[in-house]
Amino acid sequence: MTDTKEQVATSKSDYEKFMERAEIAAAKVSTIQAFEEAVKYAIDLCLERPLNRYAISDEQVTTEGERKVIAAPALSPSEYELLKEESAAHSIDCLDSGMRNHLNGVDVGLSYGDLGLAETGTLVLNCPNEELRLATMVCEYHVCVLPKSKIYNDGYEAEEQLRKFMLDAPNYTAFITGPSRTADIERVLSIGVHGPLELHILILED
Amino acid sequence: MQEAKSLKTYRKECQESLDNEYLRSALDKFAVAYRVGRDKAFSEIDVEELVSEVADMKDETLKSLDQYLEQFARKAEEAGVVVHYAKDAEEANRIINEIGTKAGCQKVVKTKSMTAEETHLSHSMIDEGFEVTETDLGEWIIQLRDEPPSHMVMPAIHLSRYHVRDLFSEVTGKQEDEEIEKLVKVARHQMRRKFVEGEMGITGANFGVAETGSIGIVTNEGNARLVTTLPKVHVALLGIDKLVPTIGDALSQVKVLTRNATAQPITSYVTWVTGANQCGASEGETKEVHYVLLDNGRREMVADPLFSQVFRCVRCGACANVCPVYRLVGGHKMGHVYIGAIGLILTYFFHGEENAKHLVQNCINCEACKDICAGGIDLPRLIKEIHARIQDKDGQPIPSLLLSKIMRNRKLFHTLLRTAKWAQKPVKGEDGFMRHLPMMFFKEHDFKALPAIAEKPFRDIWLEIKPRVEKPKYRVGLFSGCVQDFVYPEQMVAAVELFQDHDVAMVFPMEQSCCGLPVQMMGDKKVSREVALQNLKAFIGEEVDYIVTLCASCASHLKHTYPVLLENNSKLAGQLSDFCEKVIDLSSFVHDVLKVTPEDFDGDGKKVTFHSPCHLCRGLGVHDAPGNLMRTAGMEYTEAAESEVCCGFGGTYSAKFPELSAQLLNNKLDNVEDTGADLLLTDCPGCIMQLRGGLKKRDSAMEVKHTIEALAERRKQQKK
Ligand code: SF4
Ligand code: SF4
Numbered sequence: 001m002t003d004t005k006e007q008v009a010t011s012k013s014d015y016e017k018f019m020e021r022a023e024i025a026a027a028k029v030s031t032i033q034a035f036e037e038a039v040k041y042a043i044d045l046c047l048e049r050p051l052n053r054y055a056i057s058d059e060q061v062t063t064e065g066e067r068k069v070i071a072a073p074a075l076s077p078s079e080y081e082l083l084k085e086e087s088a089a090h091s092i093d094c095l096d097s098g099m100r101n102h103l104n105g106v107d108v109g110l111s112y113g114d115l116g117l118a119e120t121g122t123l124v125l126n127c128p129n130e131e132l133r134l135a136t137m138v139c140e141y142h143v144c145v146l147p148k149s150k151i152y153n154d155g156y157e158a159e160e161q162l163r164k165f166m167l168d169a170p171n172y173t174a175f176i177t178g179p180s181r182t183a184d185i186e187r188v189l190s191i192g193v194h195g196p197l198e199l200h201i202l203i204l205e206d
Numbered sequence: 207m208q209e210a211k212s213l214k215t216y217r218k219e220c221q222e223s224l225d226n227e228y229l230r231s232a233l234d235k236f237a238v239a240y241r242v243g244r245d246k247a248f249s250e251i252d253v254e255e256l257v258s259e260v261a262d263m264k265d266e267t268l269k270s271l272d273q274y275l276e277q278f279a280r281k282a283e284e285a286g287v288v289v290h291y292a293k294d295a296e297e298a299n300r301i302i303n304e305i306g307t308k309a310g311c312q313k314v315v316k317t318k319s320m321t322a323e324e325t326h327l328s329h330s331m332i333d334e335g336f337e338v339t340e341t342d343l344g345e346w347i348i349q350l351r352d353e354p355p356s357h358m359v360m361p362a363i364h365l366s367r368y369h370v371r372d373l374f375s376e377v378t379g380k381q382e383d384e385e386i387e388k389l390v391k392v393a394r395h396q397m398r399r400k401f402v403e404g405e406m407g408i409t410g411a412n413f414g415v416a417e418t419g420s421i422g423i424v425t426n427e428g429n430a431r432l433v434t435t436l437p438k439v440h441v442a443l444l445g446i447d448k449l450v451p452t453i454g455d456a457l458s459q460v461k462v463l464t465r466n467a468t469a470q471p472i473t474s475y476v477t478w479v480t481g482a483n484q485c486g487a488s489e490g491e492t493k494e495v496h497y498v499l500l501d502n503g504r505r506e507m508v509a510d511p512l513f514s515q516v517f518r519c520v521r522c523g524a525c526a527n528v529c530p531v532y533r534l535v536g537g538h539k540m541g542h543v544y545i546g547a548i549g550l551i552l553t554y555f556f557h558g559e560e561n562a563k564h565l566v567q568n569c570i571n572c573e574a575c576k577d578i579c580a581g582g583i584d585l586p587r588l589i590k591e592i593h594a595r596i597q598d599k600d601g602q603p604i605p606s607l608l609l610s611k612i613m614r615n616r617k618l619f620h621t622l623l624r625t626a627k628w629a630q631k632p633v634k635g636e637d638g639f640m641r642h643l644p645m646m647f648f649k650e651h652d653f654k655a656l657p658a659i660a661e662k663p664f665r666d667i668w669l670e671i672k673p674r675v676e677k678p679k680y681r682v683g684l685f686s687g688c689v690q691d692f693v694y695p696e697q698m699v700a701a702v703e704l705f706q707d708h709d710v711a712m713v714f715p716m717e718q719s720c721c722g723l724p725v726q727m728m729g730d731k732k733v734s735r736e737v738a739l740q741n742l743k744a745f746i747g748e749e750v751d752y753i754v755t756l757c758a759s760c761a762s763h764l765k766h767t768y769p770v771l772l773e774n775n776s777k778l779a780g781q782l783s784d785f786c787e788k789v790i791d792l793s794s795f796v797h798d799v800l801k802v803t804p805e806d807f808d809g810d811g812k813k814v815t816f817h818s819p820c821h822l823c824r825g826l827g828v829h830d831a832p833g834n835l836m837r838t839a840g841m842e843y844t845e846a847a848e849s850e851v852c853c854g855f856g857g858t859y860s861a862k863f864p865e866l867s868a869q870l871l872n873n874k875l876d877n878v879e880d881t882g883a884d885l886l887l888t889d890c891p892g893c894i895m896q897l898r899g900g901l902k903k904r905d906s907a908m909e910v911k912h913t914i915e916a917l918a919e920r921r922k923q924q925k926k
Contacts, residue, residue: 021471054398100486103402103436120472130435130484137431155457162453162478166418169285170481170492172435177472180428182390184344184362185370187236190390193343194397195428195475 014118014151015203021121025178026191027199035145038110038202039083042143045200046070046092046108052140053105061104069093069102071139072110073131083110099134109139109196113146115161116203117175119154123201125174126165133172142196144176147206207354208542209561213862216539216564221865223535229364233533234873236363238848240527243469244578256462261582263455264518268508274416274449275499281419285481287495294502295325295556302327302408302441303334305496309439311336311405317423317430318342319410320358320521321443321500323543324556327408339400341429343393347373356537358523358545359467364536397429405487407433411444412463412520413456414497420480421497422456424463426473434479438487441496442479446504447517459520466580467522503555512591513555518581519548525575525585530852531568534869540568547575547585554592563600566593568863570856570870571727572820587770593729602730609725609858610733616719616740623659623692657693657895664695668714671702678711680799683750683788685741687760688720689891697756697891700918701792705754707921708800717744721760726767727858738771739778746781753788754795756914758890759857761791762825791822792914793889797831802838807920809840814916815883816849817874817897819890823850832889832913839920844881848873855896871900879908886910 019029032038046068055061072083073096084094095102111132115124123144127133136142152158165173180195191197210216223229267274279289292298306314314336316328328338328349340349344361348354350373355361362370371384374392382392409430411421421442423430434440450456464470485493508514526532526546541549542561550569554562566589575585602610612619664686682705690698705712722737741764745753755761765786772782796802814836822828829850836843854860854870874897878886886901886908888894898910 025471025474054395056399056402103398105398122472128483130486133431133435137428137435155460156454159454159457163418166415166420166453166478166480169281169419170483171285171420171478172480172483173478174431175472175476175478177474179474181426181474182343183426183468184342184347184360185365185367185386185389186232187239187360187363188386190387193390193394193427193429194341194401194432 014153015148017153018116018118018121018151019203021118022178022201023121025121026181027121027178027201029201029203031205032145032202033205035079035204036082038143038145038204039086041200041202042070042083042108042110043086043090043092045141045143047090049107049141051107056104067091067093069095069106070108070110071095071099071102071106071135073097073099073135074111074129097131099131099138103134103138106135106139107141109135109142111136111142111144113144113201114150114165115158116146116151117154117158118151120177122175122177124158124162125176126171127174128170128172133174136174136176137195139196141198141200142176142179143200143202145202145204147204149206151203208539208565210564213564213567216568217863217865220535220539220568220863223539224865224869226536228366229536230534232363232366233536237527237533240469244466244524247465247469247471251461251465256458257580257582260458260462260520260580261515261518263450263458264581265514267449267451267455268514268517271446271449271508274451275446278414278416278419278449279497279499281417282481282497283419285419286492287419287481287497290496290498292498292500292502295500298325298443298498298500298502299327299330301498302443303331303336305439305441306331306336306406307334309406309494311437311439313400313403314338314406314408315341315400315404315433315437316345316408317410317425317433318345318361319408319443320544321410321445322408323355324502325443325500327443339397339404341397341400341433342425343390343427346393346397350377354538354543356545357526358521360523364538401429401432401436404433404437406439406441407437408441408443409433411442411448413459414444414449414499415453415456416449417452418480420453420478422460423477423479424460424473425475425477426468428475430477431475434477435485436487438485438489439494439496440479441498443498443500445500445502447508447519462580463520463522466520466524466578507555513551513588515581515583516548516551516588518583520580521548522580524578524580528574528578530572530574530854530870531570531866534866541565547589548583550589551585551592559596559599562592563596566596568866570852570854570859570867572852572856573824574820574852577824590726590729594731597729602728609728610730613720613722613725614733614736616717619688619719620663620692623688624663657898659692660695662695664691664698665714665716667695667699671699672714673702673706673712675706675709675711677709679709680752681711681713681750683745683748683753684712684714685718685721685753685755685760685764685789686714687755687757687891689895690756694891694894694912697912697914700912700914701754701756704796704914704918704921707806708802710800713748713750715744715748721757721763723759723763723767724857726763727856731771735771738768739775742768742772742778742782742785745785750788752790752795752799753785754790754792756792756889756891756912758791758819758822758825759892761789762821765789766825791826791828791889792912793822793831793835794826794828796914796917797835802835802917804838804840806922807839807917808922809920812841812885813844813881813883814841814885814887815844815846815878815881816913817846817853817878817886817888817893818850819888819893820852822889832887835913835917836887839917841885841916841920844883846881847877849877853893853896855892857892860896867896871896875900875904875906879906884908885916887913887916889913
C-alpha cells in the first residue's frame with residue numbers, strides 16, 4: 001500500500017465513474033464498510049460457484065474429493081487469520097503461499113487493489129510478489145478490495161504513483177479491467193480465456 | 207501471406223478470396239461494426255488532438271532515439287535485464303534460440319507479437335528443436351492450421367467457429383461443440399498445462415518506457431501475465447520503434463491504441479514489467495529476463511524524411527479495418543506479414559521489394575486509412591511513393607509507359623481523345639454507352655458499361671457559351687479535368703449556367719490538361735510533376751478569386767499533391783501556394799461561397815441520395831455541403847449506408863484490379879438502391895462513370911448525375 005492520495009482529487013464523481021465504467025467492462029462492483037464483509041463475500045462466492053480444476057499433467061483431472069480453495073497471499077496477518085477461520089467453517093481451504101502447487105486451479109483469489117482509474121474502471125495491482133500475481137491470474141474468480149480513497153480519475157492523474165511503483169525495480173504492475181476476455185472466434189465476445197472468469201470489485205469506504 | 211510472383215497470380219489469388227463467402231461476410235460485418243464501436247469509444251475524446259499529441263511525442267522521441275534507447279537499456283539492465291540488439295530478423299532469432307539453449311529450455315510459450323511474426327521466430331525455434339506454443343487464442347488457432355495471421359489484432363478473423371471446432375476436435379481427440387463459449391473453454395483447459403510446463407516465455411511489447419526500463423504489454427486474454435510469470439526465462443522481442451520516453455507517454459498511446467484497435471476504452475490487461483522479478487521456477491528465485499531490441503530495416507526507414515512518420519505506428523490494425531480492399535480480400539492477400547495499409551509499407555522495408563511490388567499496387571487511394579490512423583500517418587502517399595520507387599528501379603509496365611507518354615503531351619492526349627470519338631463509332635449504342643472499349647488496358651472492364659467520348663469537348667463549347675458577366679461578385683477559373691472536358695461536358699455547362707446566375711465571372715485557360723492523378727496512380731512521378739507544372743502555368747496570370755473544379759479527385763490532387771510534387775520548384779513557390787489556396791470543389795463553392803438559398807430554386811421533392819467521393823469527404827474534408835445543397839434546392843435527401851465508402855473507381859485502379867473494383871461497386875449500389883431514391887448524385891465524374899455503368903448493367907431505373915446538374919436544373923429561371 002502506498003501514500004494516500006491528496007484530499008482534493010477524492011471527488012464523489014471519480015468514485016461513481018469508476019463504478020459505472022468497471023461495470024461496463026463486465027466487473028461486478030459493490031461497496032463495503034469493513035474488511036469483514038470482503039471475507040464473507042469471498043466465501044459466499046466460493047460456495048456458490050462450481051469447482052473447476054485443470055489437467056496439468058498426463059494425470060486425469062478430477063474434482064471428486066477436492067476441497068474449494070481461496071488464495072489470498074497479500075493480506076495482513078490478522079486479515080488472513082480471519083479469512084482462514086471463516087473459511088474453515090465452510091470447509092474451504094485457504095492459502096497465502098505455495099501458489100505454484102495449485103496451478104491446477106484455485107476457486108477464489110482475494111486481493112487488495114492499489115489504485116483505481118475511474119475513466120476506464122481499471123484496477124491497478126502493484127504485484128512484484130509472485131504469489132499475489134499468481135493468485136490473481138490462476139483463480140477462477142477474482143475478488144479485489146479497493147479503498148475508495150485510491151480512486152483517481154485516470155492514468156495521468158496517477159502517473160506519479162505508477163512511476164514510483166516502476167522505479168522500485170524489479171516491479172510488476174498490472175492494470176486489470178474486467179475479467180479475461182477474447183473475441184478471437186468470429187469476433188464474438190467471450191469471457192474467461194486464460195485469466196479469471198469473473199472480477200468482483202469491493203469498494204471499501206475509508 | 208502474400209508472395210505471388212506475378213501480378214497475374216496475385217490477381218488470381220485475390221479472386222479466390224473474393225469467392226470465399228465466409229471471409230467476405232465476416233469482413234463486411236466487421237467493417238460496419240468497427241465504425242460504430244470506434245465512434246462510441248472516442249465519444250468523450252477529441253480524437254484529432256490525441257492523435258496529433260501522440261504523433262508529436264513520437265516525432266520528438268525519434269529525434270533523440272539513441273539517447274532514449276541508451277536510457278531504456280541502462281534502466282532495464284540496472285533492474286536485472288539482459289539487453290540485446292539485433293540488426294535483422296536472423297540475428298534476433300539466433301539470439302533468442304541461444305538464450306533458450308543456454309538456459310536448458312525446451313518448452314516455449316508465446317504471446318501474440320507482430321514483431322515475432324516479422325522475424326518468423328516460431329518457425330526458427332521449431333527448426334532448432336524447441337516446442338513452441340502460441341497461447342493467444344487466435345494465434346493458437348492459426349498455429350494449428352500452420353497459417354500466418356490475417357489481421358494484426360484479430361489473427362483468425364478469416365475463420366469460422368466450425369473451422370475452430372474441427373481444429374480443436376483434432377487436438378482433444380473428441381468431437382467438440384461449435385458453441386463459441388465452449389470452444390473458448392477448450393482453449394482455457396488445453397493452455398493451462400502449456401503455461402505450467404513452459405520453461406521459456408516469449409512476448410512482444412507495445413511499449414518500452416525509457417525512464418523506467420519497463421515494457422508494457424496490452425492484452426485481453428491474460429495470457430501475457432502467465433507467460434511473463436510462470437516460466438523461468440522471459441524474452442521480450444521489441445522493435446526499436448516501440449520506445450517512448452515516459453509512463454505518461456505510454457498511457458497516451460494506450461488511450462488511442464485500444465480505442466482505435468478494438469473500440470475498447472482499455473483492454474482487460476495492461477501489464478507493466480520492470481526488470482527481473484521474483485520467480486519460483488528460477489534459480490535464486492529471480493527470473494532470467496532478456497530484451498531483444500530489433501532494427502530489421504527500421505533505422506533505414508526512419509532516416510528517410512518521408513517515411514520517418516512510420517515510427518508513430520502503434521500497430522492498432524485500424525488501417526486494415528477501414529480499407530475497402532482489405533474488406534474484400536482479407537489479410538492474407540493484403541499483406542505479407544504486416545497487414546493493411548501499413549502492411550504494404552512495412553513489407554517493403556522489412557521483407558523486401560520482391561514481396562512488396564504487387565501489394566503496393568492494390569491500393570485504390572481512397573484515404574480511409576489515413577483518416578483513421580492512430581499515428582496520423584499519410585499512408586496512401588507512402589504507398590504511392592514505394593510504388594514509384596519500385597518502378598523507377600524496375601521500369602514501368604507497358605500500359606503505364608504508354609499512358610505516361612501520352613499524358614506528358616497535352617496536344618497528343620487531346621488529339622487521341624478526339625480521335626477515340628470516331629474509333630468508338632461502330633460500337634457505340636444509342637444510349638451513349640459503349641459496348642466495348644477499344645483500348646488495350648481496359649479489356650477486363652466489362653462489369654460495367656463505359657461512357658462514350660462526347661461529340662464536342664467542353665473546351666470547344668466554352669468558346670461558344672462563354673458568358674459576359676457585368677459587375678461580377680467573384681472571378682472564377684474553371685478547371686475541368688479530362689473527364690468533364692471530353693466525356694461529360696454537360697456538367698461543366700451546368701456549372702457555367704448556375705455561376706452566371708450568381709454573377710460569377712469565369713475564365714477557362716486552354717492550356718490546362720489532365721490533373722495528373724492517373725499517372726501518379728500508375729507510379730510515374732516524373733510525368734505527374736510535368737503535368738502539374740503545365741496546369742499551374744496555365745493559370746498563372748489569370749486574375750481569379752477561386753479555381754473551381756467539379757471533380758473532387760482533381761481538387762484534392764491540385765490542392766494537396768501539387769505542393770508536394772512541385773516543392774523543389776522555388777521559382778514558382780509563390781504562384782503555387784496561391785494556386786493551391788484558390789482551388790475549391792463545386793459543392794463547397796456553391797454552399798460556402800455562393801451561399802445559395804431555397805429562393806434560388808424551384809424544388810420538386812425528388813428523392814435523392816449521395817455518394818461521397820473519397821477525395822471529397824476525406825481528401826477535402828467536405829461532409830455536409832452536398833446534402834445541405836440538395837435540401838436547399840428542394841429535393842428529398844436520404845443518406846445511404848456507408849455513403850463515404852469508396853465506389854471502386856480509383857482511376858486506373860479499376861483497370862488494374864477489375865474484379866475488386868466490380869465488387870466495391872456492387873456493395874455501393876446495394877447501399878444506394880436501399881435508400882429508395884430515384885436519383886443518385888455525386889461530385890466526381892470518375893465516380894459518375896463507375897456508378898452509371900454499374901446501374902446500367904443492373905438495369906436499374908436510378909439515374910446518376912453530378913450535383914451541379916441537379917442544382918442547375920432546379921434554378922429559378924425567371925430570376926434573370
Ligand atoms: S488508401 Fe484506401 S485502398 Fe489504399 S490502403 Fe488506404 S484504405 Fe486501403
Ligand atoms: S498505420 Fe496507423 S492505423 Fe495502421 S496500424 Fe499503424 S497506427 Fe494503426
